[in-house]
Structures are given as C-alpha cells and as structure tokens.
Amino acid sequence: MRICSLSPSATEIVYAIGLGDQLVGVSYACDYPEEAVNKPVISLRVQSNPHLPSDEIDAIVQQARANGNPLYWIDANLLREIKPDLIITQEVCEVCAIGAGSVFETAAQALDYKPKILTIRPRVLTDVIQNIRMIGAAAGEVARSNRLADSLETRIYRVKEGIPQYGYRPRVLCLDWLDPLRNTGQWVPEMVEMAGGKEGLAIPGGLSRELSWAEIVDYAPEFLMVMPCAFEPDQVVKETSEKLTILPGWDDLPAVDRDQVVLFDGRLPTRHGPRVVDVLEVLAKVIHPQTFRGISTDGVLVHSRN
Structure with a gap:
C-alpha cells in the first residue's frame, strides 16, 4: 500500500x-x-x-x-x-x-x-490510542497496530495506578504558546490529571485558550510546564528566557520559587502519536519523582530552570 x-x-x-x-x-x-x-x-x-x-x-x-x-x-x-x-x-x-x-x-x-x-x-488520550488502531486497519496491519495500542494502554494504566487516589494534587499549568500566552487543550490537561496534578486553568478534552498574565499570577501554579507547540528545544529555551522570565512577578510564582519550571521539547506534547505516552510518564515523574524514579526524561524534557 x-x-x-x-x-x-x-x-x-x-x-x-x-x-x-x-x-x-x-x-x-x-x-x-x-x-x-x-x-x-x-x-x-x-x-x-x-x-x-x-x-x-x-x-x-x-x-x-x-x-x-x-x-x-x-x-x-x-x-x-x-x-x-x-x-x-x-x-x-x-x-x-x-x-x-x-x-x-x-x-x-x-x-x-x-x-x-x-x-x-483526537480529543482525549483514548482517541489517540484508537487512531493507532484505525490507521493500522486502514493500512491492512491490524495485528501490528493492536499490539502497539495495547502496549501504550498498559503504560497508561501503570501511570494511573501509581498515583495516590487521595493525595494532594499540586496546581499545574501547561503553556502551549508564549506570545500571546495560551494554555494547552485536548489530551494534555487530561494527562496532567492522570499524572497526579490539577490543571485549574484548562479543561481535559477542551480547547486551548488565551490567558492573561494576571490570570496566571492569580492561579499561582506550583508546576509550570513550558511546551510551546512544535518548538524545538533551543527555541523553547530562548522563548522562555525572552518571553516569560521578564514578566512582572515571575520570581514570585511558586513554580519558579521551588525550581519547578519544566521545559519540554515542544514537538512532543501536542502530537497525537505514540510518544504522547512518553509525555504522560514524564509528567508523572516531574510531579511525583519518588514514585516514578525509573522513568527516563530523555528526548522529552529540555531542562528545568529558575
């Protein structure tokens, strides 16, 4: 074919x-x-x-x-x-x-x-997995696509099972764009919830929207995940330095004060392919490092910074 x-x-x-x-x-x-x-x-x-x-x-x-x-x-x-x-x-x-x-x-x-x-x-993570099965079926490779989808579902299940059901959920903000500021939508807020965080400015399965800086300051995120859509690592570092760190009150954000500003390779989180599960696992490791020690961040994170 x-x-x-x-x-x-x-x-x-x-x-x-x-x-x-x-x-x-x-x-x-x-x-x-x-x-x-x-x-x-x-x-x-x-x-x-x-x-x-x-x-x-x-x-x-x-x-x-x-x-x-x-x-x-x-x-x-x-x-x-x-x-x-x-x-x-x-x-x-x-x-x-x-x-x-x-x-x-x-x-x-x-x-x-x-x-x-x-x-x-795709709108949520189950749609992403289903699309793998759909593409495999359309291409005549049902068995291979099902094996891949099943393996990803197993990894998702392990993350969800590793999160304490009644533990504290820190406030998380994932930024999909830096000028203007926009949050993430669709499966990314859902993955934050799966990984044990609380995405108070986004709706799982919903659309990305523009945010004001005052809104972010008022929200006071404890983790700030910087993942501008489609940006390569060097671009993410540059934009974070030029667009975010100069904003008034930046140093007062809990995420900055606690060194919990995390930079992602912007090409991964919003791509609805197999590597989105890598992003889920890394979100879980960032939010619950003691629980997910064995998860590698290679190829997903750029680095953390104040």
Whole structure:
C-alpha cells in the first residue's frame, strides 16, 4: 500500500507500526523518525521560516485568518506522481496542519481515482490510542497496530495506578504558546490529571485558550510546564528566557520559587502519536519523582530552570 501522511502524528504512527517503507509522502513538519525527513513533501506551509518567534507566527496566523488565506497547501503535481492509496489527514488544529477539507478538495481535483482518505480527530488520550488502531486497519496491519495500542494502554494504566487516589494534587499549568500566552487543550490537561496534578486553568478534552498574565499570577501554579507547540528545544529555551522570565512577578510564582519550571521539547506534547505516552510518564515523574524514579526524561524534557 502507498501511504501519504499529512501530519507528523500520523507519520509517527505509520512508522511505529512498521509501515515506513510504504510511506510515499509526508508534510513539511514530519521530522520523526529521522527517515521521515527524506520522504517526498506533499504538504507545505506558506510561512517558510521555522524559527520565527511566537508573536510573529501568531501575527501571520491572524492575518491569514482575517484575509481568508490558507496557511498550508498541497503540491498537487507531486500528489499525482506518488499515487497514494491511503491519505491520512487531521481535523485537530488548522494552525498545525492542513485541514481535511482541503485534502479532499485537492485529491478530487488532482487525482483521476479515489484514494482512501482517513481523517483523525483526537480529543482525549483514548482517541489517540484508537487512531493507532484505525490507521493500522486502514493500512491492512491490524495485528501490528493492536499490539502497539495495547502496549501504550498498559503504560497508561501503570501511570494511573501509581498515583495516590487521595493525595494532594499540586496546581499545574501547561503553556502551549508564549506570545500571546495560551494554555494547552485536548489530551494534555487530561494527562496532567492522570499524572497526579490539577490543571485549574484548562479543561481535559477542551480547547486551548488565551490567558492573561494576571490570570496566571492569580492561579499561582506550583508546576509550570513550558511546551510551546512544535518548538524545538533551543527555541523553547530562548522563548522562555525572552518571553516569560521578564514578566512582572515571575520570581514570585511558586513554580519558579521551588525550581519547578519544566521545559519540554515542544514537538512532543501536542502530537497525537505514540510518544504522547512518553509525555504522560514524564509528567508523572516531574510531579511525583519518588514514585516514578525509573522513568527516563530523555528526548522529552529540555531542562528545568529558575
């Protein structure tokens, strides 16, 4: 089967179930595993600089919305050339990847046949696991995808079982964007709850929203998880220093005072692939270090800082 994945999350799933050799097209953001960067890029973004600061990226997004312009486009000529049997797209975030509607429209115009188009719409962690099974079924690899999904479910269960049911739950804030400030949504607040924290400014399974700094100061998070969406480690460090530490009252936040500001590789938490369970385990280790000593933070955390 010839598979085209238009989101990095789906690409990670395709590789994780052993179908990387059948992947004939990816999006510009598909960077894991390393082999994915050598695949033909079908979906591209209008803004070509991947290292812009968060406020400039937000301005580009807002201007595109105001003008009704797309943020992404599909190379129709290349799509015809690779002739996919299965196209995997998403309806999670219009800012992160091309939407399903554009994929259906371009495929109908560019191809003289109808490929199978699978749209994934995860909201909570069980949806992420179910999507692994769905992709495996669509690609004809039910057994492999079920084994992967089962193993991830086991790891999730172990985290949940390790959290004291009636213990104190510290106030946690996960930041998905730094300028403007935004919290996380969908499965990330849910994972914080699973990991033994309390996400008082977000709704598990809900949408990300913009926050005021005054709101954050009033909330007084005991753990601050910095995970700007799609940002590489160096970008996360730079933005934290330039956007957060200069804010009034920064040093007075409980998370800062207790050295519980934790920087994540921004490419992991909001990707709905197998590595999201790595993020869950690391959240549990950060919040309950004595209980989850054996969990590695390699590849997930950047570092902690005051």
